[in-house]
Amino acid sequence: MDADTSEHCLRLAALVSKVVRSKVGFGDILMRSICTQPMTLQAEMAWVFMPPQTIGTRSVTSSAVLEPAYEMGGDAFDHSFTARTLHVTTRIQPSWFADRLGLSRGAVGDPCRIWLPRGWRMGSVISKERAVELVESLLARERPTWAWARLVPNLAVYHVEERSVGWLAYWSSAEYARNPDRRSNLLGGPYLVDREDGSIHFVPGTAWTEDWEELYLWQVKGIRAPDPLAAAVRHLADRVGTAAAMQHLRKQAPRMSLQEAKAYVKIVRDGIEPPEELASLTREPDPWHPGTIETLAGPVQ
Structure with a gap:
């Protein structure tokens, strides 16, 4: 296969993947083709509302999985990054899962924050x-x-x-x-x-x-916390489309103009953090700075 044909195939594959992903919200054909066995209703509902199993930055990747994936009910996880802090929460119902992980009942479900030092110089x-x-x-x-x-x-x-x-x-x-x-x-x-x-x-x-921790990272370290709206806007843009993402964004950030919302969606859809001049419009002015x-x-x- 020559270089031009390979490039055309890659573009076609990218287009097809976007078309398929955009139709996920209108049916379950894709999920049924992926699943290797029937999934309980509780598990389907849990997976719909949980965050992506894998998130990451340029420095670190966080992955999560729940087992048994097809029968879980009441279990959940959440993870997010704030600057160089990884926030992790697990909600585990079955006692056998906690016992096998060696977790005490009091520890199960407790949120925690893990500091990720720059360069991983733990010493x-x-x-x-x-x-x-x-x-x-x-x-x-x-x-x-x-x-x-x-x-x-x-x-x-x-x-x-x-x-x-x-x-x-x-x-x-x-x-x-x-x-x-x-x-x-x-x-x-x-x-x-x-x-x-x-x-x-x-x-x-x-x-x-x-x-104040985010303020410290911004003023002293030059590290700005990710905009909390970016993930939801990116998810909507990928699954439903730009118009729905812009509508959600302007509802959450009414100070943002149509042109600013369009620019915001385009930036986050490309996997880039929005610049401060756009991100600041998603936050209410703090009178107690x-x-x-x-x-x-x-x-x-």
């Missing part, structure tokens, strides 16, 4: 103990420069919380850190210690919003 991840050491070292260097330093006792970290992007460290006097039951008027932080490079930042808004993140110490050498 370079900052530990909790190292995070405390870095913050206390910063406090020791900064304390003498404060105008009221002579009134400030020695400082120490008294509480640490783990987040997908790093460690939130709360600090106070060393005496309070040793005995938290004693009252103290000096409570500072939290400071965020980046779990990848050990840099320290003050992130406003950690007390009242859960979106926490503000700019302040970097207190750079990466650990």
Whole structure:
């Protein structure tokens, strides 16, 4: 087969696959031809509403499967990426499945978030103990420069919380850190210690919003979270068509014009994340924007 014929065959195959996929919502002929045995009604309904079995980025791929695929009922999974965080949830009903996986009853169905370090350098991840050491070292260097330093006792970290992007460290006097039951008027932080490079930042808004992690990734790392509408729009465009995808998009994002919606659908249909000027139109303006993140110490050498 010559190069021209091969190219024409590839284009024809791509066209046929799109035609077939566009007809899936109007019948079950394709599914019946794929299935090797009859599927229960519960299993058919579950598979219709569950996300794709495989998702991925340039760095990692996540795949999921449920067994027995033709008889499941009540089981489900969900997975999605937010920047470099993989969110995973499983909903498993049959106890035998949980037992075979070695999962406790309390663990089954619990959502979790898995941090995916850039470059997969697991050995370079900052530990909790190292995070405390870095913050206390910063406090020791900064304390003498404060105008009221002579009134400030020695400082120490008294509480640490783990987040997908790093460690939130709360600090106070060393005496309070040793005995938290004693009252103290000096409570500072939290400071965020980046779990990848050990840099320290003050992130406003950690007390009242859960979106600060995405803000940190965008402002400090230059990583923008995927637009949550993109997956649904891409799915509609592939299965039903551009017009249906645009209708759904403009219903969810009424600030978007017809031309902007058309451009958005074309971009996500090609598997590309929409640019910020389009993605921002899918989000409601946040009146409680926490503000700019302040970097207190750079990466650990």
